[in-house]
Amino acid sequence: DTGVSQDPRHKITKRGQNVTFRCDPISEHNRLYWYRQTLGQGPEFLTYFQNEAQLEKSRLLSDRFSAERPKGSFSTLEIQRTEQGDSAMYLCASSLEQSPPDTQYFGPGTRLTVL
Amino acid sequence: GQNIDQPTEMTATEGAIVQINCTYQTSGFNGLFWYQQHAGEAPTFLSYNVLDGLEEKGRFSSFLSRSKGYSYLLLKELQMKDSASYLCACASGANNLFFGTGTRLTVIP
Numbered sequence: 001d002t003g004v005s006q007d008p009r010h011k012i013t014k015r016g017q018n019v020t021f022r023c024d025p026i027s028e029h030n031r032l033y034w035y036r037q038t039l040g041q042g043p044e045f046l047t048y049f050q051n052e053a054q055l056e057k058s059r060l061l062s063d064r065f066s067a068e069r070p071k072g073s074f075s076t077l078e079i080q081r082t083e084q085g086d087s088a089m090y091l092c093a094s095s096l097e098q099s100p101p102d103t104q105y106f107g108p109g110t111r112l113t114v115l
Numbered sequence: 116g117q118n119i120d121q122p123t124e125m126t127a128t129e130g131a132i133v134q135i136n137c138t139y140q141t142s143g144f145n146g147l148f149w150y151q152q153h154a155g156e157a158p159t160f161l162s163y164n165v166l167d168g169l170e171e172k173g174r175f176s177s178f179l180s181r182s183k184g185y186s187y188l189l190l191k192e193l194q195m196k197d198s199a200s201y202l203c204a205c206a207s208g209a210n211n212l213f214f215g216t217g218t219r220l221t222v223i224p
Contacts, residue, residue: 004157033211042119042202042214043158056211091157101145101165101206106157 002026004107006092012113013082020078021110025094031102032075034067035091036060037109043091049075050097082114117141119215121203126221127193135188135218137203145206149177149188152200152217161188161201190220198222 005024013019025032030051035043046065048056051072061067064082069075079086089109095102118140127133139147146165150158164170164179164186176189188201200217207213 031210040216042204042216043212045211045213048210050210058211095210101148101163101210101212103148103160103163104212105160106150108157 004092004094004105006090006107006110008110009108010111010113012115014115015084016081018078018080019082019112020076021090021092021112022074022076023092023094023107024074025092026096026105029094029096029105030072031095031097032069033093033095033104034075034077035093035106037089037091038087046077079112082112084114087112087114117205117207117213119203119205119213121201121215121218123216124219124221126223127190129193129195129222129224131193132189132191133193133220135190135201135203135220137186137188137215139184139186139203139205139215141205141207141213143207144181147177147179147186148204148206148212149175149186150202150204150214152202154199158202193222195222195224 032049034046037043049069064080067077091109092107093104095104121137149161152158162177174191202217204212204214
């Protein structure tokens with residue numbers, strides 16, 4: 001079990017640029033989640049996939065954000081036209097579908113800094 | 116709406132016992148999770164309660180009272196490595212977790 005992995009671990013970008021993050025879940029997990037965490041706060045839910053289907057999106061996920069999970073395995077989160085307020089830790093989690101709720105296991109996160 | 120309250124900071128002595136409280140308000144309650152998060156690292160799963168009562172797992176125990184909207188995490192025989200943030204999270208009708216802001220625990224010698 002290699003755990004949830006995320007790439008890159010750190011990203012510094014200039015305001016207005018686009019960035020893309022990748023998440024590889026635990027191999028047998030069919031559910032995948034994206035969260036955002038800012039300093040001193042708990043993670044905030046962004047979106048959730050079951051296999052390749054995006055089943056839920058938070059109101060936090062503006063139209064500049066898009067997430068995909070094309071083959072039901074890895075997922076990408078893209079932020080277009082980044083703003084300074086997008087600076088945060090972006091966490092990915094995965095779980096195995098079972099009687100709700102599933103236990104979610106988190107990756108190490110991608111820390112985004114927008115200058 | 117959803118709301119979780121937990122203390123912002125706590126300090127305890129190595130070897131002691133500490134209890135971190137969490138009160139919550141949510142719709143479609145499906146269980147309560149506790150996660151540990153060291154600074155700059157990802158949250159790691161500690162415990163899960165869906166029924167009232169105490170769940171014990173080694174030095175860590177978690178309690179839930181659904182009627183009171185209340186949970187606590189009990190840490191025994193505190194070690195310096197237990198210094199971390201402890202996140203209380205509710206699972207609602209959907210599969211996402213709603214987290215509190217976390218309790219930063221400092222263990223002192």
